[in-house]
Amino acid sequence: MRSGYRIRRATIDDLxxxxxxxxxxxxxxxxxxxxxxxxxxxxxxAGLLGAVGFEIAGQDGRVHSEVFSxxxxxxxxxxxxxxxxxxxxxxxxxxxxxxxxxxxxxxxxGLRPADTNLxxxxxxxxxxxxxxxxxxxxxxxxxxxxxxxxxxxxxAAERERTARVASQGQWIKRLALLAAVVLAIFVIVAVAYLLxxxxxxxxx
Numbered sequence: 686m687r688s689g690y691r692i693r694r695a696t697i698d699d700l701x702x703x704x705x706x707x708x709x710x711x712x713x714x715x716x717x718x719x720x721x722x723x724x725x726x727x728x729x730x731a732g733l734l735g736a737v738g739f740e741i742a743g744q745d746g747r748v749h750s751e752v753f754s755x756x757x758x759x760x761x762x763x764x765x766x767x768x769x770x771x772x773x774x775x776x777x778x779x780x781x782x783x784x785x786x787x788x789x790x791x792x793x794x795g796l797r798p799a800d801t802n803l804x805x806x807x808x809x810x811x812x813x814x815x816x817x818x819x820x821x822x823x824x825x826x827x828x829x830x831x832x833x834x835x836x837x838x839x840x841a842a843e844r845e846r847t848a849r850v851a852s853q854g855q856w857i858k859r860l861a862l863l864a865a866v867v868l869a870i871f872v873i874v875a876v877a878y879l880l881x882x883x884x885x886x887x888x889x
Contacts, residue, residue: 690734692769695724702726702733706752717750724750725769727762734758737766739773742808746774748784748791763790771823780824781806785816795821 695703700718703726707714717724720738727734735753739746748770753759767790774782783799784791796819799807803820 690727690729692725692727692765695721695726695736697721699724699726699728699733699736702754703736703752706733706736706754707750710752712750712752725766725773727758727766735762735766737770739770741777741779742810744778744780745806745808746770746777746779746782747811748782748786751786751788759788760790763788764794767794774823781820781822783807783811783818783820785814785818787817791819797821 700721703721703724704714704718707717717738720740723738723740724736725739726736733754735751735758737748737752738750739748741747751766753762770782773779782796784796799818799820804818807818
């Protein structure tokens with residue numbers, strides 16, 4: 686096995702190597718080259734050792750068009766490619782990964798035959814593809830209705846808190862006004878008292 690490889694996103698420079706592998710497996714190279722950015726490749730300075738496509742549709746991902754220049758590399762590289770695809774799925778908030786790939790590797794790593802109920806969640810973009818679908822659920826699907834209810838409850842709590850703070854503010858203003866009035870009365874009484882006593886002293 687060659688050393689010095691890395692797994693990365695495909696670039697335009699990878700097309701000749703990818704075409705050769707696609708054509709060797711009778712895959713539709715003309716179609717796949719237009720979806721170059723979906724592919725993760727195993728690259729060495731001497732050329733490509735393999736590649737796999739990962740298409741994303743909404744919250745679903747599809748592993749497709751797995752190729753190797755020598756399938757003797759497959760057992761070594763599949764776990765590394767799968768780790769890369771899981772990271773991509775996480776960064777794109779993918780909740781399910783699907784595939785029509787037939788290698789036993791995928792079943793060993795959690796993908797299971799999709800039953801009738803699960804197939805209802807298959808994106809429409811892939812409905813015309815034929816084969817036995819495998820699928821793994823990475824995380825629970827967000828319940829939009831529940832999220833909306835939680836947001837509504839949060840907004841109601843915020844409105845109540847704002848109203849409570851505003852009410853407290855009004856009471857503080859009233860107390861401040863009352864204190865100012867009492868102080869003003871006290872000052873007036875004090876000034877009147879002083880004026881009265883000063884006038885008496887002056888009259889003596």
